[in-house]
Amino acid sequence: MTANDELRLSIDYQAMTEFISFFKTLTPTGYLFLILTIITLFSAIGVVTARNPIYSVLALIATFFCLSGHYILLNAQFLAAVNIIVYAGAIMVLFLFTIMFLNLRQDDEESKTNLTKMASVVVGGMLMVMLITIFRAKSAQVPTYSATAFNPKTGLVENLGNLLYNDYILPFELASVLFLVAMVGAVMLGKREAGDRHF
Amino acid sequence: MELPVLTVKGLIILAIFGITLLIATYSTYAERKVAAFLQDRLGPNRAGPWGLLQPIADAGKMFFKEDFIPSQASKWLFILGPCLAMLTALMSSAVIPFGDSVRFIWDKVNYEVAIQGIEINIGVLYIFGVVSLGVYGVMVGGWASNNKFSLLGAIRAASQNISYEIALGLSLITILMMTGSLSLRAIIDEQATFFEWNIFTQPLGFVIFLTCSFAECNRTPFDLPECETELVGGYHTEYSSMKLGFYLFSEYINMFVSSAFISCLYFGGFHYPFINEVNQALENSLGAVAGHNVATLIGVVVMFSKIFFFIFFFMWVRWTLPRFRYDQLMNLGWKTFIPLSILNVVLTGAGLLYNFKYATWLIAIVMIVMAVVSTARAPKPNIVPQRT
Numbered sequence: 001m002t003a004n005d006e007l008r009l010s011i012d013y014q015a016m017t018e019f020i021s022f023f024k025t026l027t028p029t030g031y032l033f034l035i036l037t038i039i040t041l042f043s044a045i046g047v048v049t050a051r052n053p054i055y056s057v058l059a060l061i062a063t064f065f066c067l068s069g070h071y072i073l074l075n076a077q078f079l080a081a082v083n084i085i086v087y088a089g090a091i092m093v094l095f096l097f098t099i100m101f102l103n104l105r106q107d108d109e110e111s112k113t114n115l116t117k118m119a120s121v122v123v124g125g126m127l128m129v130m131l132i133t134i135f136r137a138k139s140a141q142v143p144t145y146s147a148t149a150f151n152p153k154t155g156l157v158e159n160l161g162n163l164l165y166n167d168y169i170l171p172f173e174l175a176s177v178l179f180l181v182a183m184v185g186a187v188m189l190g191k192r193e194a195g196d197r198h199f
Numbered sequence: 200m201e202l203p204v205l206t207v208k209g210l211i212i213l214a215i216f217g218i219t220l221l222i223a224t225y226s227t228y229a230e231r232k233v234a235a236f237l238q239d240r241l242g243p244n245r246a247g248p249w250g251l252l253q254p255i256a257d258a259g260k261m262f263f264k265e266d267f268i269p270s271q272a273s274k275w276l277f278i279l280g281p282c283l284a285m286l287t288a289l290m291s292s293a294v295i296p297f298g299d300s301v302r303f304i305w306d307k308v309n310y311e312v313a314i315q316g317i318e319i320n321i322g323v324l325y326i327f328g329v330v331s332l333g334v335y336g337v338m339v340g341g342w343a344s345n346n347k348f349s350l351l352g353a354i355r356a357a358s359q360n361i362s363y364e365i366a367l368g369l370s371l372i373t374i375l376m377m378t379g380s381l382s383l384r385a386i387i388d389e390q391a392t393f394f395e396w397n398i399f400t401q402p403l404g405f406v407i408f409l410t411c412s413f414a415e416c417n418r419t420p421f422d423l424p425e426c427e428t429e430l431v432g433g434y435h436t437e438y439s440s441m442k443l444g445f446y447l448f449s450e451y452i453n454m455f456v457s458s459a460f461i462s463c464l465y466f467g468g469f470h471y472p473f474i475n476e477v478n479q480a481l482e483n484s485l486g487a488v489a490g491h492n493v494a495t496l497i498g499v500v501v502m503f504s505k506i507f508f509f510i511f512f513f514m515w516v517r518w519t520l521p522r523f524r525y526d527q528l529m530n531l532g533w534k535t536f537i538p539l540s541i542l543n544v545v546l547t548g549a550g551l552l553y554n555f556k557y558a559t560w561l562i563a564i565v566m567i568v569m570a571v572v573s574t575a576r577a578p579k580p581n582i583v584p585q586r587t
Contacts, residue, residue, distance in 0.1 A: 052273075054273075054276070054342065058276075058339070061335070077319065077320065077321045078321055078324070081321045081324035081325055081327075081328050082324070084328040084331070084332070085324065085327055085328045085331050088328075088331075088332060089328060089331025089332055089334075089364075090331065090361065090364075093331075093334055093335070093338070093357055093360075093361060094361070096335075096338055096342075096357075097338075097354065097357055097358070100338070100342050100350060100353070100354065101354070156320060157320065157321065157381055
């Protein structure tokens with residue numbers, strides 16, 4: 001064994017001990033966060049790579065679950081529950097519904113030309129760059145956690161309601177008007193005209 | 200959390216889990232006995248005394264049957280379907296309070312542990328979320344079977360569940376408005392006195408909630424997802440052995456959980472009339488610890504008798520009413536229940552504004568009057584005696 005090899009081994013060993021000591025400093029919440037993040041990333045990758053659209057949707061549902069777990073780790077219980085009810089419980093069911101009716105086969109894969117693939121890579125990459133710049137910006141930095149200044153009721157329903165109905169009442173009401181317009185539009189689109197054929 | 204509290208909590212959670220499974224098992228027996236009683240038969244009476252071992256014999260049969268997976272089916276999703284159905288059914292009992300609390304002394308320190316899996320301040324939303332996931336078990340299983348009838352059953356189940364979830368949620372909102380909390384324990388504590396049980400303040404909400412819970416459990420008269428006359432067997436046509444058993448079993452667990460939920464929301468949970476006087480008397484005669492525990496035990500018994508009544512009610516309806524047609528089901532959900540429950544929300548809000556809790560009786564009275572008037576004005580059926 002040469003001296004060079006020994007040096008490299010020692011560096012490896014050092015990196016290893018650093019890695020292990022990093023793990024030792026983690027709290028149980030930290031472990032939960034790591035595990036949850038790994039699952040989230042894997043299921044999110046599964047959404048894009050799955051060949052069968054049904055598997056894709058199921059992976060997306062798993063991703064929503066993991067995101068709800070992250071919300072709970074951030075002490076936002078209400079948001080976690082609503083995320084599951086609205087996204088996993090309602091919207092994704094409708095997605096599955098539609099895909100099951102479409103009965104997509106493997107050969108429909110051909111519809112994705114190279115152009116669409118390249119376009120999606122460009123769009124996704126731009127989104128990633130944008131997110132990274134936003135999170136690295138000085139103005140968007142979140143103050144670090146301090147046990148004394150932290151209000152344990154931050155993400156709970158009462159506080160959320162107070163914020164929504166006191167400080168942000170106008171945006172909240174505008175958003176609900178937007179939803180109403182979308183609902184009316186959906187009803188109009190789905191309505192059968194007098195001469196239309198029955199399916 | 201200290202070790203004694205953790206131990207007692209663990210025991211309570213295990214007991215809730217076990218009791219859920221036990222009650223679901225014996226619900227299958229009770230269902231057959233109730234059906235037999237309503238149809239003037241005897242029902243199962245061969246296995247054990249009064250047929251009490253029948254559920255165990257059924258489970259044994261289910262386990263030893265051939266576990267068949269269709270060759271064109273997508274194998275993992277086919278297995279995942281019943282697992283999801285069972286998982287979502289069992290998850291929801293975690294936040295239901297089955298009793299007040301247990302007091303005990305360990306190393307001269309007083310402890311008090313609530314008889315509830317976990318107390319979270321979004322209990323109602325948690326149950327609602329789990330219920331909305333219940334449809335995945337059916338959908339995944341129905342699609343993975345690679346059978347047209349299974350797929351149709353799954354689609355029916357999904358659209359039925361989504362439609363009735365809306366009315367279910369809207370009828371729940373009135374209770375949340377009156378309590379001002381999403382925690383199930385807070386909702387139960389609000390109903391401490393008999394005439395403030397939500398059944399008396401929210402009669403219409405109760406009727407809507409009960410009907411929607413029938414639809415969510417896929418019970419008759421809303422059992423269209425497995426309607427044999429139209430769909431062979433519905434979403435579980437291709438299933439056999441214990442996978443089929445899990446689907447059937449999860450229905451009974453859902454029934455138990457929704458009965459518990461209804462008793463918590465509308466019938467005061469573990470409260471009964473004169474509960475405070477009884478608790479005071481017990482604590483005075485037996486001491487703060489033993490008296491409180493005995494009072495809790497009475498509360499748990501009361502809670503379970505309410506649950507059993509509702510399970511019986513589910514069966515009673517099943518063997519009394521025929522199945523709806525699919526368009527009738529959708530009309531009932533979308534055109535009757537949703538407008539009614541929105542009206543209920545508005546009227547409850549007006550009542551709360553003027554500090555009058557019983558405002559929704561107005562809708563109930565108007566509806567009864569309208570029903571009576573329309574029956575009185577309806578043309579009399581002309582009965583012609585049959586000639587032989």
